[in-house]
Amino acid sequence: MSRPSLLPALRARSRELSAESMPLAARNRVAAHLAVQAHARAGARSLRRWIPMVTFAAGAALVLLVVGWNFVGDRSPQRMAAAHRVASTLAGYTVAGSECTTARDGEAAALTGECRLSGPHLTVQTWAEARLVPRPRSVTMLAGEALFDVAPVGAGEASIRVFVSHGTIEVLGTRFTVVQTEGGGAVDLFEGKIRFRPSDPAGVVVEVRPGQRHTWGEQAVAADANREVDEEIVIFGDGAGDATQAQPPPDRIATDPSLAPRRSAAPSTRVARSRRADKAARDPEPTISRVSELRAAGRYLEAVGVLRRALRLRWEPRTAQVLSYELGQLLERHTRDPDAACTHWREHQARFPSGRYAGAVADSLRACPTGS
Amino acid sequence: MSEISGVMELPTAHGVATRVVLSVDVLYRRYHETVYRLALRYGRGDAAWAEDVTQEVFVGLLDVVHKLDERQGLEAWFYRVTINRCLNRLRRQRVRDAAPVRWVLGRSAPRPVDPERVTAARQGLSQAWAVLDQLPPKERVAFCMYYLDGKSQAEIGEILGHGKSYVCKLIKRAEQRVRRLGWEVEAHV
Numbered sequence: 096m097s098r099p100s101l102l103p104a105l106r107a108r109s110r111e112l113s114a115e116s117m118p119l120a121a122r123n124r125v126a127a128h129l130a131v132q133a134h135a136r137a138g139a140r141s142l143r144r145w146i147p148m149v150t151f152a153a154g155a156a157l158v159l160l161v162v163g164w165n166f167v168g169d170r171s172p173q174r175m176a177a178a179h180r181v182a183s184t185l186a187g188y189t190v191a192g193s194e195c196t197t198a199r200d201g202e203a204a205a206l207t208g209e210c211r212l213s214g215p216h217l218t219v220q221t222w223a224e225a226r227l228v229p230r231p232r233s234v235t236m237l238a239g240e241a242l243f244d245v246a247p248v249g250a251g252e253a254s255i256r257v258f259v260s261h262g263t264i265e266v267l268g269t270r271f272t273v274v275q276t277e278g279g280g281a282v283d284l285f286e287g288k289i290r291f292r293p294s295d296p297a298g299v300v301v302e303v304r305p306g307q308r309h310t311w312g313e314q315a316v317a318a319d320a321n322r323e324v325d326e327e328i329v330i331f332g333d334g335a336g337d338a339t340q341a342q343p344p345p346d347r348i349a350t351d352p353s354l355a356p357r358r359s360a361a362p363s364t365r366v367a368r369s370r371r372a373d374k375a376a377r378d379p380e381p382t383i384s385r386v387s388e389l390r391a392a393g394r395y396l397e398a399v400g401v402l403r404r405a406l407r408l409r410w411e412p413r414t415a416q417v418l419s420y421e422l423g424q425l426l427e428r429h430t431r432d433p434d435a436a437c438t439h440w441r442e443h444q445a446r447f448p449s450g451r452y453a454g455a456v457a458d459s460l461r462a463c464p465t466g467s
Numbered sequence: 468m469s470e471i472s473g474v475m476e477l478p479t480a481h482g483v484a485t486r487v488v489l490s491v492d493v494l495y496r497r498y499h500e501t502v503y504r505l506a507l508r509y510g511r512g513d514a515a516w517a518e519d520v521t522q523e524v525f526v527g528l529l530d531v532v533h534k535l536d537e538r539q540g541l542e543a544w545f546y547r548v549t550i551n552r553c554l555n556r557l558r559r560q561r562v563r564d565a566a567p568v569r570w571v572l573g574r575s576a577p578r579p580v581d582p583e584r585v586t587a588a589r590q591g592l593s594q595a596w597a598v599l600d601q602l603p604p605k606e607r608v609a610f611c612m613y614y615l616d617g618k619s620q621a622e623i624g625e626i627l628g629h630g631k632s633y634v635c636k637l638i639k640r641a642e643q644r645v646r647r648l649g650w651e652v653e654a655h656v
Contacts, residue, residue: 097651098646098649098650098651099649099650099651100650100651100652100653101595101598101645101650101651101652102614102652102653104594104595104596105595105596105599105611105614105615106615108512108595108596109508109615112504112507112508112512113504113507113508115504115507115514116500116503117499117500117503117517117518117521118514121503121514121518121521122499124518124522125495125499125518125521125522125525126492126495128522128526129491129492129495129522129525129526129529130492132526132529133491133529209493222492222493222496242492411515413515414515
């Protein structure tokens, strides 16, 4: 009997996988981690690099000064030295960056290339074309994409604001990117906390948490249509005051198959030793879908129950962290049991001491009584 | 309208950090899909696994970005680094799946592929993919690079750090294992 050929099936599967894109939340997670690693490493290395760079620069300037003095004659040493220093500010921000060009148009600035605007309260980085209006405690994003790094806002201080087409991002000390296009835009939050206040007075103020994306304008409409693409957005999409986020109305649950509970793979309540339980433990999608549905319907206690049962199963560490963080959010914001929330946050912190939500969990624990 | 062109970067510690951040950020935006998809294929289609590999590749890039010359094309560099990261992960996974380690970590055994079930089913992409899981990591990677990515044995050797004859041996062993599991592998054209 002839054997089946392996390669056609392998190639078909390989083609399928080659067409898959990295989920947005995963992309943002890695990007945030890279930024932290880059600063941590470069901060230690750059000091060692900086010294020879300055020495070389000083030496080069000295050579040029000598040459200039000898062969040009009319160039002052001060002018030669100044030519090698940055002499660029923009509305109180220091502008730096290799291949960065800036052009002013009234209050607005058009940035091209890799630019870094450093101010006392925030830093803005761009890497392609962007147009914005920088002010001491705010930036208006007109077009393009930028990474914002904001120093924590002290008690009593006004929040730093980023104005976009359809509202204001109020920043409480954090790192995020903003994309603004003609019809709308999006903010991706990596760390900390921000609030989006829509321009429409009837709109709902949205608090955005790490790992979330909030969209406005045309992008919000597109995000609604493609909500099933990124499960992690859905799971965090309906936090407190989050009515404009990715929360489907109840009638959508009935018609949207991606939100229907997948009973064929429902998580088992037994301790995971059976093959069926192992299979469910590896695939969090049914749990996430069920929790999202319950949250959208305002059935928070049931969602808490689903997550508690799910967390008794074995998950890979990343999935366990996400589910645990989601449970903590539900307990903190939607149940009248702050003790349960604090107990859970302590357990989460003990289990994932340096996990991706460590900062957010620490913030929540500050509100908890100590020693209980 | 005034214009400031050719802004030179301040040689401060923070400025150097920014240059590194922006360089890697640009490369990440340009190549993260390439790396992710490659890791997805070599990591059994596991998205979390692929994300981890992607992160490892770009964190590693932080140390060498200043040495790379983008004019020479970086696709080959990313391919080589991603493949090696995948291989390392597959090896670590194999160690963790060994019985004594599983006992220490309190994990259940990975579900073995039943050869009779594979032979009897003989259909489905998942069965074909499961065959790869039975190959030792290096044989699996060499086999995939040869048959799925169309790399020559010399190219595979260069990426994995082996001679061409050893690569030939790896591929032949992989082919023999595949046949023992009831599948056929056509000769590479």
